[in-house]
Amino acid sequence: MRTAWIRGGLGRTLAVAAGTVGLLAGTLTVAGPAQAEVAQSDPVSCPANIGDKAACYTGQDANGAYYAIAIPKNWNGDLVVHAHGGPDLGEASDPARSVEDLDRWSVMVDEGYAWAGSSYRRGGYGTRMGAIDTENVRRQFVAEFGAPERTYLHGQSWGGNVAAKALEMYGDRRGPYDAALLTNGVLGGGSRGYDYRVDLRVVYQYYCANLPRPTEPQYPLWQGLRADSTLTTTGMRSRLRECTGYDLAPAERTALQQRNLDDILAVTKLPERTLESHLRFAVFTFRDIVHTRLDGRNPFSNAGVRYSGSHDDKALNAGVERFEADPTAKRDLSYDSDLTGDVEIPVLTLHAIDDPTAFVEHESAYRMTLEEADRDHHLVQTFTRESEHSGLSKAEYANSMARLAQWAETGKRPSVRSIAESCARFDATYGTGCFYDAGFRPGSYASRVEARPDGGRDWPAMTSWQERRWSRIDGVGIAP
Numbered sequence: 269m270r271t272a273w274i275r276g277g278l279g280r281t282l283a284v285a286a287g288t289v290g291l292l293a294g295t296l297t298v299a300g301p302a303q304a305e306v307a308q309s310d311p312v313s314c315p316a317n318i319g320d321k322a323a324c325y326t327g328q329d330a331n332g333a334y335y336a337i338a339i340p341k342n343w344n345g346d347l348v349v350h351a352h353g354g355p356d357l358g359e360a361s362d363p364a365r366s367v368e369d370l371d372r373w374s375v376m377v378d379e380g381y382a383w384a385g386s387s388y389r390r391g392g393y394g395t396r397m398g399a400i401d402t403e404n405v406r407r408q409f410v411a412e413f414g415a416p417e418r419t420y421l422h423g424q425s426w427g428g429n430v431a432a433k434a435l436e437m438y439g440d441r442r443g444p445y446d447a448a449l450l451t452n453g454v455l456g457g458g459s460r461g462y463d464y465r466v467d468l469r470v471v472y473q474y475y476c477a478n479l480p481r482p483t484e485p486q487y488p489l490w491q492g493l494r495a496d497s498t499l500t501t502t503g504m505r506s507r508l509r510e511c512t513g514y515d516l517a518p519a520e521r522t523a524l525q526q527r528n529l530d531d532i533l534a535v536t537k538l539p540e541r542t543l544e545s546h547l548r549f550a551v552f553t554f555r556d557i558v559h560t561r562l563d564g565r566n567p568f569s570n571a572g573v574r575y576s577g578s579h580d581d582k583a584l585n586a587g588v589e590r591f592e593a594d595p596t597a598k599r600d601l602s603y604d605s606d607l608t609g610d611v612e613i614p615v616l617t618l619h620a621i622d623d624p625t626a627f628v629e630h631e632s633a634y635r636m637t638l639e640e641a642d643r644d645h646h647l648v649q650t651f652t653r654e655s656e657h658s659g660l661s662k663a664e665y666a667n668s669m670a671r672l673a674q675w676a677e678t679g680k681r682p683s684v685r686s687i688a689e690s691c692a693r694f695d696a697t698y699g700t701g702c703f704y705d706a707g708f709r710p711g712s713y714a715s716r717v718e719a720r721p722d723g724g725r726d727w728p729a730m731t732s733w734q735e736r737r738w739s740r741i742d743g744v745g746i747a748p
Contacts, residue, residue, distance in 0.1 A: 308327070311338060316371060336369070347382045350370075351402045351431040352387070369385045378402055393460065393553065397746070400434075403438055418677070421448040429453060439612060449617075454636070457607050459729050460606075460717075464546075467575070469547075493554070506593060521724075537716060566612055567594065568598075570589075571590055602748070607638040614648075614672060617647070620651075620654035620655060622654065625658075629711055631710050633713040637727045661700040666697070688702070
């Protein structure tokens with residue numbers, strides 16, 4: 269039943285409906301037929317890119333997650349629920365994050381969609397946590413402002429993993445979501461999707477030997493960083509510069525720095541421009557995953573991997589640190605973040621071919637995952653000749669949302685070529701360009717990242733059967 273709308277002072281919109289849906293309080297249980305107490309959001313000024321085009325609200329849910337909501341004056345009746353990337357590593361929810369995301373994704377509001385996004389209840393890794401908090405903000409919207417005509421998930425970067433996980437948790441045909449847009453998504457999941465950063469961590473240390481230095485307490489590299497280290501990101505950058513001169517002009521590097529840099533990039537296949545950010549993840553986010561989320565257990569492996577591309581592969585493979593995953597740690601990371609392909613609603617992906625952070629080959633892993641689940645008829649993948657990770661052309665986002673909505677409404681699956689051709693209409697408004705390559709198909713994930721011997725070429729990384737079996741294990745996964 270559609271919720272009635274009542275306009276209040278300051279343009280505030282309140283919802284009145286029988287059976288109002290309450291917020292999740294650490295569970296996945298929907299409130300019963302009685303009225304549920306829902307904290308009211310605060311009216312705030314909209315961020316700069318939205319201005320007076322919408323009414324904006326912020327609040328904090330029962331689990332401590334801050335959120336932001338925008339309802340445009342020309343609302344088309346539909347809602348986009350956004351899952352943000354990262355993960356951020358602060359201990360608590362960041363009240364600024366969801367507002368910044370709203371400003372960044374203002375194109376959704378420009379196109380007439382209401383928008384809701386959560387900052388998640390805490391920083392640090394937790395894909396299922398992010399999915400639950402994303403669903404929480406949708407429920408907040410419905411309880412406070414009424415049920416939209418249609419609801420779409422959108423996730424960017426790691427938020428693509430979060431949204432894809434939410435899609436599998438809540439996105440059945442009778443569920444609250446009608447379709448999902450995943451852009452530049454980390455769709456390989458966590459148990460394999462960071463293997464190239466595992467490789468970077470060990471290859472970097474082989475050449476640089478300064479993280480840790482020989483004079484510092486030693487620790488296995490799968491930890492990323494020892495739990496009690498006081499190293500900062502500034503300090504890490506200093507060590508990276510010391511070894512490779514990565515942020516210096518080539519003429520300013522020593523011969524050894526240049527050779528170290530050349531070898532690290534050739535072996536890991538990482539772009540030079542994002543070397544620092546990948547190493548930062550392999551140091552600080554790995555520390556969060558291992559020490560904070562997995563109680564010091566190792567979910568990563570590089571056993572059996574043969575590294576190549578350096579000036580001396582034999583010496584590299586003989587000297588690089590090796591380790592095998594703790595099976596329970598790998599299981600818990602897999603349960604938290606890997607995807608099964610259990611998809612029942614339309615999914616459209618948009619990915620830059622030269623994405624330097626979430627390689628386009630993540631899309632191959634996701635396609636194979638849905639194919640193995642016999643759900644690939646719910647998937648359309650599009651690719652653009654762009655080279656950024658954090659944002660693509662506004663015209664492409666607007667076009668993607670319009671074609672996804674049309675697919676959800678009509679049930680007619682669009683072709684990649686028709687999506688590419690329809691972009692020009694939106695570029696007339698935004699002028700940011702349309703860069704689709706309708707004929708592109710990425711190589712396998714293993715063509716970019718060294719596959720581990722234990723089935724690393726096969727997807728999904730976690731089957732629906734494994735997920736159901738693991739779900740019966742007390743304490744499985746990563747705690748919210």
